[in-house]
Amino acid sequence: MKHAIQKLFLKRLTGEHEILLRNAVPSREQIQDKFKRIDTYGLYLHIPFCEQLCPYCPYNKELYRVDLAREYKQAVKKEINSYAEAVGNKAVTSFYIGGGTPTTMLHSGLADIIDHIRCTFNLQCDIHMESHPNHLSEDNLNTIKSMGIPHLSIGVESLIDRHLKTLCRPYTVAGVKEAVGRAVAHGFNCVNVDVMFALPGQTYQEVEETGRALIEMGVDQVAAYPLFLFPYTLMGKSNFNKNHGLFQMLKRRRMMRILEHVFYEAGYERSSTWAFTRKGVPRYCSVTVPLYLGLGASGGSYLKDVFYLNTFDTDEYIKAINERRNAIALSLDLSEKMQRAGWLYWRIYETQFNKSEYMRRFGEDIDCEYGRYLRFLKRLGFLKDDGEQIVLSDRGSFWLHAGENIFSIDYISKLWGMSKRESWPEQVSL
Ligand SMILES: C[S@@+](CC[C@H](N)C(=O)[O-])C[C@H]1O[C@@H](n2cnc3c(N)ncnc32)[C@H](O)[C@@H]1O
Numbered sequence: 001m002k003h004a005i006q007k008l009f010l011k012r013l014t015g016e017h018e019i020l021l022r023n024a025v026p027s028r029e030q031i032q033d034k035f036k037r038i039d040t041y042g043l044y045l046h047i048p049f050c051e052q053l054c055p056y057c058p059y060n061k062e063l064y065r066v067d068l069a070r071e072y073k074q075a076v077k078k079e080i081n082s083y084a085e086a087v088g089n090k091a092v093t094s095f096y097i098g099g100g101t102p103t104t105m106l107h108s109g110l111a112d113i114i115d116h117i118r119c120t121f122n123l124q125c126d127i128h129m130e131s132h133p134n135h136l137s138e139d140n141l142n143t144i145k146s147m148g149i150p151h152l153s154i155g156v157e158s159l160i161d162r163h164l165k166t167l168c169r170p171y172t173v174a175g176v177k178e179a180v181g182r183a184v185a186h187g188f189n190c191v192n193v194d195v196m197f198a199l200p201g202q203t204y205q206e207v208e209e210t211g212r213a214l215i216e217m218g219v220d221q222v223a224a225y226p227l228f229l230f231p232y233t234l235m236g237k238s239n240f241n242k243n244h245g246l247f248q249m250l251k252r253r254r255m256m257r258i259l260e261h262v263f264y265e266a267g268y269e270r271s272s273t274w275a276f277t278r279k280g281v282p283r284y285c286s287v288t289v290p291l292y293l294g295l296g297a298s299g300g301s302y303l304k305d306v307f308y309l310n311t312f313d314t315d316e317y318i319k320a321i322n323e324r325r326n327a328i329a330l331s332l333d334l335s336e337k338m339q340r341a342g343w344l345y346w347r348i349y350e351t352q353f354n355k356s357e358y359m360r361r362f363g364e365d366i367d368c369e370y371g372r373y374l375r376f377l378k379r380l381g382f383l384k385d386d387g388e389q390i391v392l393s394d395r396g397s398f399w400l401h402a403g404e405n406i407f408s409i410d411y412i413s414k415l416w417g418m419s420k421r422e423s424w425p426e427q428v429s430l
């Protein structure tokens with residue numbers, strides 16, 4: 001049933017029966033050609049190391065080793081060089097460092113990579129970086145600031161010791177509160193905290209208390225994600241089927257409503273489907289910009305009509321780059337219809353956008369392609385449309401994203417699951 005609905009939506013929205021990524025590695029000339037049609041772009045840098053591997057985590061990561069991190073640094077610098085000619089002086093308008101855990105490399109090459117990016121690319125933006133609470137000593141926070149990183153995200157996950165234990169997080173509530181306090185006192189432009197909700201056995205009251213405690217701690221932004229179970233993770237293998245029912249969806253919705261209430265009352269605004277930002281603070285954001293170049297193992301690049309995905313295997317990534325081969329393992333050509341659907345997916349995630357942005361990108365009024373869907377969603381109370389700006393309501397934001405998840409959890413599981421199993425997959429069908 002779910003697959004039939006997926007297929008129907010896929011056909012309607014993209015005109016395709018399936019999405020097929022192939023191991024068609026582009027040449028230097030082809031990549032240069034892609035950049036000729038791009039004015040500005042975002043950068044994503046993936047650091048695939050963690051000091052422990054959490055049982056729920058779907059991301060591409062492996063255990064940190066200092067020798068491997070140093071080799072990785074050299075390879076990333078060479079990958080940066082390989083794109084230098086293609087990107088030329090085009091402006092980089094967003095730069096996001098994610099993982100894994102970027103702060104594992106604070107003392108084994110991260111500064112060197114960032115300096116190299118500054119020297120090679122035309123950075124016209126601030127840097128946003130993820131961090132682990134256990135890495136936020138005074139010294140490390142000074143190091144992060146000295147690298148010129150003004151936007152910091154911290155993976156807190158829970159403020160209840162029982163849930164931290166379920167998630168196998170290696171700290172206590174008291175310890176993580178101190179770490180966040182130190183970060184807040186350090187004067188970053190934006191401190192974001194990631195927490196998860198709809199955890200096994202979590203009560204509504206605990207969700208409310210967590211929201212209030214985060215506000216009291218002075219964080220600028222909170223990204224609250226429901227616990228998603230991916231079938232290839234340790235937690236997903238044993239519980240996958242328990243996480244998708246209607247009851248679970250309604251529980252997530254009620255918990256999100258509690259968070260909305262708590263954060264709006266304290267003067268925060270919704271800044272994406274899952275995030276609330278204090279009014280007037282620049283928002284901490286990950287990769288949702290329309291076009292981006294991904295660096296590192298599992299780095300993905302979206303260059304208008306093509307999507308490239310680097311190999312997930314760190315050793316293979318380093319080997320390929322050192323042999324002056326391309327680290328791209330899979331590529332997907334995107335038809336005009338797929339580009340439009342992808343664009344809309346991310347704008348819905350951001351919860352608001354201007355119709356003129358669509359016109360600028362695709363040279364056509366958004367109502368030509370999506371007018372009847374937008375009118376239908378407006379009637380359901382999912383969005384407001386004043387003729388230029390589309391703003392999702394809280395209800396619309398939740399349910400539209402819940403709908404998107406029917407696709408994305410499945411797609412991510414297939415694409416990332418296969419990319420973890422095979423370094424250079426022949427093809428992946430989504
Ligand atoms: C790369 S991690 C954050 C940085 C660092 N690695 C850490 O764990 O502290 C990104 C965030 O994604 C969220 N996340 C990871 N796995 C998730 C899952 N299965 N469901 C929902 N959110 C998840 C967590 O909130 C996590 O902090």
Ligand code: SF4
Pocket residue numbers: 049050051052053054057058059061099100101132155
């Ligand atoms: S949640 Fe963070 S620390 Fe845990 S495995 Fe994932 S990326 Fe690493």
